[in-house]
Amino acid sequence: MIISIVVLFIIGTLCYNNFIKEKTTSPEANTVIKKVATKPKKEVKKAETVKWIKQTEPVKIPILMYHSISTGNSLRVPPAEFKQQMAFLKESGYYTLTPAEMYKAFETNSLPSKKVVLLTFDDGYTDNYTEALPILAANKQQGTIFMITDTTGKKNHLTLAQMQDMIKDNITIESHTVTHQELNSLKKELQLKELSDSKLFIKQRLKHDSILVSYPVGRYNEDTLAATKEVGYKMAVTTEPGLASKADGYFKLKRVRVVPGLSQESYQHLIENGL
Numbered sequence: 001m002i003i004s005i006v007v008l009f010i011i012g013t014l015c016y017n018n019f020i021k022e023k024t025t026s027p028e029a030n031t032v033i034k035k036v037a038t039k040p041k042k043e044v045k046k047a048e049t050v051k052w053i054k055q056t057e058p059v060k061i062p063i064l065m066y067h068s069i070s071t072g073n074s075l076r077v078p079p080a081e082f083k084q085q086m087a088f089l090k091e092s093g094y095y096t097l098t099p100a101e102m103y104k105a106f107e108t109n110s111l112p113s114k115k116v117v118l119l120t121f122d123d124g125y126t127d128n129y130t131e132a133l134p135i136l137a138a139n140k141q142q143g144t145i146f147m148i149t150d151t152t153g154k155k156n157h158l159t160l161a162q163m164q165d166m167i168k169d170n171i172t173i174e175s176h177t178v179t180h181q182e183l184n185s186l187k188k189e190l191q192l193k194e195l196s197d198s199k200l201f202i203k204q205r206l207k208h209d210s211i212l213v214s215y216p217v218g219r220y221n222e223d224t225l226a227a228t229k230e231v232g233y234k235m236a237v238t239t240e241p242g243l244a245s246k247a248d249g250y251f252k253l254k255r256v257r258v259v260p261g262l263s264q265e266s267y268q269h270l271i272e273n274g275l
Contacts, residue, residue: 050095050112052104059105060243061097062271063118065255069131077260079131085258085267086135089117092268096141098172099212103234106246117271118244119143120237120255122176122214124151129162137169146176146214146237149201160205173206175199175213175233182216188223195231211235225251243274 067075069082077085089096095113097105102118105111119136121128124147136143145166151157158166163173177183177194178201186194195213202210211234215224218239228236228251235250242254256270 052108052110052112053114054108054110058245058247059109059111060245060274061102061105061116061118062274063102063120063237063244063253063255064271065237065239065257066119066121066132067123068125069121069127070125071260074259077258079127079135081260081262082132083135084264085262086139086141088264088267090139090141094271096143098142098170099144099174099235100172102244103211106250120146120214122146123148123180124158124163124176126156126158126162129158129166133166133169133171136171140170142170142172144172144174144212146174147198147202148176148178148180148216149198150178151180152201163206167206167208173202173208173210175202175210177213177216180216182219183224183227184219184221188227191224191227192231195227195233199231199233212237215239220252225249241275 066077066082068077069079070076071078092115093113094115094117095111097112097116097118099118101112105116119141121132121143124145128145132143145158145163147158147163152163153159167173175195175198178198179194181190181194183191183194198213199210202208213228213233213236215236215238220228220236220238225236233251235253237244237253237255239257240252240254241257242248244253244255248254254274256274258267258270262270
């Protein structure tokens with residue numbers, strides 16, 4: 001009797017071990033283990049291919065200069081007006097460039113569309129995120145923020161997290177120096193520091209190599225031009241009115257100032273003529 005019980009126990013143990021071995025070495029078991037261990041990769045959206053067209057005449061680009069999207073003074077464009085202006089650009093077939101695309105346009109004398117424009121916003125105000133971004137995102141338009149890096153997170157200015165969000169919606173963050181001092185009033189060493197430290201901030205905090213800088217108040221001198229090139233920027237914008245062209249020099253690009261109260265006809269005239 002005892003012997004029979006022992007034999008049955010041994011047989012039962014062997015059967016159980018074989019069952020476990022089959023479950024853990026079967027293809028189905030391996031598949032389950034792999035599915036648990038391997039996380040699905042996030043799908044990366046591919047950018048739409050844009051066909052660039054060679055131009056017969058030297059490329060000229062309207063660089064629109066905005067500041068705050070609010071009300072109060074001549075540097076502030078009300079949200080409702082801004083929305084109408086962006087709708088006009090979209091309906092009229094304007095392609096909104098990035099700084100890198102603008103540089104390519106000048107270098108190759110070609111354009112990704114018959115009509116192009118570069119949208120820029122100086123100083124990095126909070127309303128660029130709360131008011132301008134939703135409008136740009138809805139229209140699938142690109143824009144460029146010239147950030148005063150020392151004001152990051154300060155009252156009425158963009159936070160680091162907001163800038164990171166904007167980048168996800170095709171907004172480029174470029175330099176407006178560290179403290180917004182008029183560069184032509186500084187010695188070259190201080191100009192170099194303002195230009196290089198802001199560039200480094202954008203590189204380290206936003207993982208972007210800034211290629212375009214906006215001179216504070218549009219002021220510059222010969223030292224500024226040399227320092228900007230020395231630091232590694234490819235282009236710089238001023239506040240001098242007109243359409244931007246390679247002939248003016250990469251570090252003296254003109255812009256088109258947008259003020260509040262413009263009619264659609266006046267806005268269109270500015271874009272087409274720069275004045």
